[in-house]
Amino acid sequence: MNEESTVTQEVTQELEKETSALMSLIEDVDWQSLLISAAFTLIKIVLSLIAIYIIYRIVKYLVNSFFQKRFSTKEELPNRFKTMENITNSVLLAVTIFIAAYTVLSLMGIPVGTLLAGAGVLGLAVSFGAQGFVSDVINGFRIVFEEQMHVGDTVILEDLEGTVQQVGIQTTVIRDYEGVIHYVPNREIIIVSNKSRSNLRVLIQLPLYAETDLALVRKVINKVNEDLIIKFEEEITSNPDSVSFVPYTNGQVAAQIIMYTKPKDMFTVRNYAFEAYVAELNKAGIDLPDYVVTTSMAN
Template identity: 30%
Template sequence: MTDVELSFQAPECDPGDNWCDTVKQLTGNQWLASSADWLVAKPLTIILILIVAMVIRSLARKLIDRLTRASGGNIPTLLRPLRERAPQALGTLLSERRAQRAKTIGSVFKSITSVLVFGIAFMMILAELGVNLAPVLASAGILGVAVGFGAQNVVKDFLSGVFMMLEDQYGVGDVVDVGEASGTVEAVGLRITTMRDVNGTVWYVRNGEILRVGNSSQGFAVAVVDVPIGYGADVGQATDILGRIATYAAENEPVAEDVLEPPEVLGVERVSATEGIMLRMTVKVRPGRQWAVQRTLRARIMEAFEDAGIQGPVVRGYTNNSEA
């Protein structure tokens, strides 16, 4: 045998290499037998890794869907250990809020599951191909630090959105004040909260920029009604009328369905030269209904004061041109 023939001679199978022996018996080709590990074993292993990864991901997603699905109006299993701040009296709105909250948290868990499962599968495939993972992991770590530093605001918004969802700070339909903007929440995302104020302006607020949240729609609200009277008015008579009209209005439509407790007349709140004597009363009402109740009570109380002859405060410096 010549030197050229020796240089192209395929290596013999290693002892105990079943794949090599099997391929050699089936094909009779020594080169295919010696390459069986790369041609057969490794591709099959990689395919098996991918299949197992997809099965695990599918099972995990189905489990997350099951945990975030509400059946028969019940609380989704994923939300049961978490605290809920929304009032039970909201009914349908509360169910929609739970569904949205569970869906958003579930989407986060699905994304995390996909990244973890396919990331581990990718590393296993590289190891199967004989790639040294140490430099790869080091490079990935450096790249992750660089991306995290460049996108730190996005990461901050995302994490703030996750904690906001878990803590149930607010939801769709809540009336909130986040500092620069206030209004009704129309959409809640992991990065952006969408709000619409009383003028109809839509505000897009980054979750990472929200330092405090004032929620007027959790549990209950308090309708505060301030009614001014003049210095010459009978405070006792005005207070009696205030309590009687407020109690009557709270027991009848359209205010009755929003009132949770009887009105409480607090009496004189303040005295000033411009506003006269200010009487105050409060009513505990359903969340988000305090402004409608205030408007209704104020209108009826002012009408009752006018019928009883109770004068309002006199504005100093006002000149009526018709009498001039």
């Protein structure tokens, strides 16, 4: 019991010494100066962040104004400038965040240079895991500067088809025809089939019974074509050719019409033409099978 009591007393005395030293250290601290210094540092940080934000907004406004002005003078390539605007804004935001973080750490007295040096060593260690990110960025810049696709273009990326919503330095955003948004890493984009760079072919086939009066069919379709040329003067880039008759399934033949349109007008012209052909053929007393086929492909 005496030995245990002695050990307890020694431990208690040691704790008292440490507590006394800690209290002495706390008492020696000039809390008023410390709080004043912290308050000034906080004010500096707030003012610096406000200044950085104001500069960011000014630069962003100038960038957006520049691209909007380019839109008004470069109507033939608005999507390209929209894409470049998005990327420029992304880079600007990243640079602003880096500057803000660097400023805050510096004002807090944290040795940023030492951290960056350590980050270099750490970056070397994690660089193998960042290869995908680097590939995304490199391929993203290649897509933009080679003008493979722009915002608003209709493209096919392997088995994905839709409209380009955004081309970023890391990810490309595609909206398919069902409205689903797809985020595609740029490193996964190998082949880009752009349907907005050239005129599109509209191919319409109207199946007919073998005993149909083909001369009457030709006359009706040619009349519809004349109306189409007038109605879609701006949209149709190559007028409908003369109707041709090709073999079809089940002993039938098909009336085939081909025309070319601007990319964005292909579906409008095709649907209108199809309805006009069927309506006029029915009006002329020409019976059609229960189904027809329409297809389109790029030129």
